[in-house]
Amino acid sequence: MKKKVVVLTGAGVSAESGISTFRDSDGLWEHYRVEDVATYDAYLRNPQLVLDFYNQRRRELFKAEPNEAHRQLVRLEEKYDVHIVTQNIDNLHERAGSTQVLHLHGELTKGRSDKDDSLIVEIGNKEIHLGDKAPDGAQLRPHIVWFGEAVPNIEPAAELCERADYFIVIGTSMAVYPAAGLIHYVPQSTPCYLVDPKAVPISRPITIFQEKAGTGVKKVVDQLLALAQ
Ligand code: NAD
Secondary structure (H helix, E strand, O other): OOOEEEEEEOHHHHHHHOOOOOOOOOOHHHOOOHHHHOEHHHHHHOHHHHHHHHHHHHHHHHHOOOOHHHHHHHHHHHOOEEEEEEOOOOOHHHHHOOOOEEEOOEEEEEEEEOOOOOOEEEOOOOOOOOOOEOOOOOEEEEEEOOEOOOOOOHHHHHHHHHOOOEEEEEOOOOOOOOHHHHHHHOOOOOOEEEEOOOOOOOOOOOEEEOOOHHHHHHHHHHHHHHHOO
16 A cells, blocks of 8 residues: 655745745735735725636636646655645645645635635636625635635545654744644654755654755655655
8 A cells, every 4th residue: 555645835835836825025925914915804894806816827727837836746656655745825736746636724716605605616716806796695605725724635634643653844834723733633653754945833843845845846756756666
C-alpha cells in the first residue's frame, strides 16, 4: 500500500501564479480590511461590496495558471497516496492534476444558498450579483468560509493529518486558525517539511526550505520520491 503524504497549502503556493497572498507587503489586506469583505457581518452590511470582492478574485483566478509547485505535487502521486489540504479558495491544485484536494475555506468556483449551507452549486467563472438565486430561491452567496464562520472540513482534515506518513507545509503564515492547528494532529514520528521564503513559527522538528514554492517544492518532492524507490 502507498504511504500517505498530507500537504497543507496556503496562499503562498499560488503566489507565483500571480494570485495575491493576504498578509505579504503587496497582499490583499494592504488594500482591503478583513472586516469589510470577508465576514458574514460585512456581507449583511454591504453585500454588493463583498460579492464584487469575490467576483474580482474569480476573474483573477481565471487569468491564472497552475505553477511549478502545483505541478510538482502531482508528481508525488506516482509513489504516494497524496492528500492536499488547502486554505486556498482557488482551483489551481485541481487544474494542475492533483486528485485529492480538500478545501478548508471554500471554493471560488462554487456558490451556495444564503439560507442552506448544504445547497452548493457550481458557478465556474460566473459572477454572483444581488438577485441571483440558489435552487431554493434564496440569495446565492460565495461558497467561502468567512472569518468567524465554522470550518466544516476541519475534522476530515485532522483525520488525514493523524494518518500522515509525511507532512508538508507550503506557503502559509500559520496565522489563521483552526487550519494552523492541524500540525498538532500529525504524529511526532512523522517527518515534516516546510517551504516558505519567510520564517514561519512552527514548534516541532521540521526540515525547512526557506525559499519560494516554485523551487522549494521540487526539492521536497525529489527527496520523497527517492525515499520511495
Ligand atoms: P498568508 O497571506 O497569511 O501567508 C502567505 C504565506 O505565503 C506567507 O508565509 C508568505 O511568506 C508565503 N509566500 C509568499 N510568497 C510565496 C512563494 N512564492 N512561495 C511560497 N510561499 C510564499 O496566507 P495563508 O496562510 O494561506 O492565509 C490564510 C488565508 O488566506 C486563507 O484563509 C486563504 O483562504 C486566504 N487566501 C487564499 C488565496 C488563494 O486562494 N490563492 C489567496 C489569498 C488568501
